Amino acid sequence: MPCCPLTHTVHARPAQRDDARPFDLRRTLYTFAMGIAAGLGWHRLEQLLSAIPDSNDDFMIF
Template sequence: MPTCPLLRIASTSQPMRRPTDRSRWCTLFAILLSMAGIVGWYGLRDMLNAIPDSNDDFTYH
């Protein structure tokens, strides 16, 4: 038996579970949604910046 308390806790804890296919797909889906959200906010920002600030931009001289 190890004398270090941290090693004792690690050796008595439950064994590590291997990730299932469902958890892998959920993780991948969460990462893709996060990336899509970031890209979407940049697109929205660019679209809002393209809107003219005043009606003077629409007048012809």
């Protein structure tokens, strides 16, 4: 009688590759921090551009 196909599949998996890049917590945290900083930077830029007068009414001219 042949063996169970599911068991055969589980046992036939190749071992993990040694050349696979390991999980790097520092890189992940750095990427997350840079994303937050970029988001805050865009928010600050938006506030700065909103503060610039864009019409003569804002300058009290006319």
